[in-house]
Amino acid sequence: MSVLVFAENWDGNFKKLSFELVSYAAKVAEMTGTTATALSIGQVSDDELKKLGNYGAKKIISLKSDLLKNLDSQAYTAAIAEIAQNEGAKIIVLANNNMGKSIAPRLSVRLKAAIGSGTNKLPQSIDPFVVYRKVYSGNAFAHVKLNSEIKILTLMQNSFDPVETANEASIEEREVSIDGALVKTQVKDVQKQTGKLLLTDAEIVVSGGRGMKSPDNWGPLVELADLLGAATACSRPVSDEGWRPHEEHTGQTGKIVAPNLYIAVGISGATQHLAGVSASKYIVAINSDKDAPIFEAAQYGIVGDAAKILPQLVNAVKEVKAK
Amino acid sequence: MKILVCISNVPDTTTKVKFTDNNTKLDSTGVQWVINPWDELALTRALELKDNPASGVKGVTVAHVGPASSEPTIRKALAIGADDAIRVNFEPTEAYQVATQLAEVIKNEPFDIILCGIESSDYNGSTVGSMLAEFLNAPSVSAVSGLNVENGEATITRDIDGGKETVSVQKPFVAIVQKGIAKEPRIAAMRGIMQARTKQIKVVEPVGVSPLTELIEFEPPKPRAKCIFVDAENPKQLIELLQNEAKVI
Known part of the structure; x- marks a missing residue:
């Protein structure tokens, strides 16, 4: 036994x-x-x-x-x-x-x-x-x-x-x-992404939603993720629009993740999104709509525009790191 | 060449989940029942393949294990485009029972490709498809995000940690499908809804099977602590809280 x-x-x-x-x-x-x-x-x-x-x-x-x-x-x-x-x-x-x-x-x-x-x-x-x-x-x-x-x-x-x-x-x-x-399965080809932190392995995830407004605005989000040693993710509308790759979609039909910290930027927090991230130990929400359901799932929140807040968070992390 | 799509009948994903009978049953008051989202994608892909004459796919059948009350969901699958349906007249309590019943259906009426969604949005077990394949002694491929069939030969893309593999597998096989298998679920058109009324739902009686698991009770999620708001003029405070209070960075 x-x-x-x-x-x-x-x-x-x-x-x-x-x-x-x-x-x-x-x-x-x-x-x-x-x-x-x-x-x-x-x-x-x-x-x-x-x-x-x-x-x-x-x-x-x-x-x-x-x-x-x-x-x-x-x-x-x-x-x-x-x-x-x-x-x-x-x-x-x-x-x-x-x-x-x-x-x-x-x-x-x-x-x-x-x-x-x-x-x-x-x-x-x-x-x-x-x-x-x-x-x-x-x-x-x-x-x-x-x-x-x-x-x-x-x-x-x-x-x-x-x-x-x-x-x-x-x-x-x-x-x-x-x-x-x-053995009835034959592998014909393997495509692996190398050198990138896997979303499911990451202990911190920084994720963007429609509130990011345009695929061109991802710079500070990626920078914040890099500084925190985090993986980047996104909500379904963002991957459906092709702003970010499908592999980044977290939510019920995408990847289910349970990091220690999930930072949701410009994500309203639809049931289907929360289904994929609710097992995270801490959720931080940044959203311009104070009534967005994501704040009910979050422990920490900021009501405001992602475009203004993200660069300030980047600077704050840099300051902390410099100490 | 025939494809079978196994479908589950689940509460709409926006349902506010509540329980009755001392937290042992879902409170179905006001619940809208739908085809499990992954099964719906599987059905969509099966129909796309059938639409392409080069695929060699001639028929798409759906199978469901459930009571007569789930027939509206089966009709919806027929309206979307499935040719016919099989319903096993049995109310399962767990996956092992579902897989047992589906295996019986397929032993009596063979299919070349069997598609199952990766999980059902209610029990989230991710077990029926692989259990079914084991009962059939057939190969199974999980985490399938692409399926192509040309002249009856299937090429499968499956997700692995940090990448994808292209595989081929002997028929008959079970493919357990997830996001990517089809872009958007196909929606029933009026013509389809009319046609569905006359399509056949074959009802078969179940075989006896005892469950291996037993639900003791459901538990609603614990309410999370109230969100602590940080002033938008001072986002630095958030980083301090994450570092000193939550200790996650």
Whole structure:
């Protein structure tokens, strides 16, 4: 019996999300009186694998099969299910990201395991096993009981702080019995943006809406983001108008983000926008309309014209940085 | 070549969400029910493909798991342009049940491409599409933001962290689609609404399936603390608050 956590890597490296997952799994393992085993798929060095131990994994299993080079949902599901069964895992933890969403539900069917998807907290109780998750696009939460012997949890990004612990973990390289005929997905081309902070990874996000008035006015917003080490984002009308790229659209139908700080500039705060950003720890709103709904979701606000306020914020951050 | 689009019936996204029965049921008073936004985009893309003779797509069917009261939403899908519809007469409480019922439908009537929205705007589980694929032992591709079909061969664009991948996959497959798959949802025209009245909704009886999860209760979001306003003449104070009070910069 153990808690199995799938730690995804990015070109052979783990990132904060991987450590959040392992720390979360270690804590769930502690709650259930067992230990966490981390599973890595792909070419990851031992030095990198060891890092998972620093966040509480007692055992690290590494699969390096070429058949798992690209994400094929069936092959990945077969591999993770096989490891879960060999390890007698009763709880499996994955990220609630593109990768996790493409595997966790398949594992659920294969192992007849109830899934608590998109949870942002530790289980509320172990017996019965109750998880807490967002529903109605952030307009409510649900307490859901998982009734199967094996349980699957997918964790929201940036919802659990990684905890470093002194720990010696063993690393085991394993093989799994995947049939090559199972791999039915062929990757023909990859287009990656490099060197840019990913919106979903950012701890601070500066986002602009229609109140920015023109695509030409983004200069100070981008400057503020750069100074804060933040990613830039936008509301749906802005991406629909082509003022900013679609990858920046945050909201219900765009990217769902949960940074520590979300600065909404010239965004009125329609329900659909808030659905994508309401899990942010702090929301700051800058809007010329004092009755804009964004102020109901924000902890800090300024009523005023973005074009006047942004340059002043840029200067203020520069002053703070100079100190 | 036939496409099946799985649709969910959800409260309009602007609904003020309230609960009844000790917070165990959605208060449906005054709620407008609509096609789940991502499913609507999936349907739009399926119809765009069917409109292009070079695609080889000959028919678009929608499937829904729900009681008779969800038929207006199915009719809307037919009015937008789906050729016919299948409704499994079952009121599910969770995704595993929905996927089980959909899998039965497809085992009895095969499709080449099955489209599901990435999530439903009510339960936000992101699970039905991949569960369905596993039940069918078919490949699935998630986070799909582009789908092209030429002479029956599909090319898929999927989002990965910080980029996109172009992939091909063996048919039949399940594509779980998100933003980008179609620009704007197609709107029903009067002609479509008239035609929808005579299109067939095939009602099938469900198979028995126990849920794996159980809802204990809903909880309305906690009211946020009141917004602290900073004078527009002194934005510097905001940076000080973020640094010293919130400690986030």
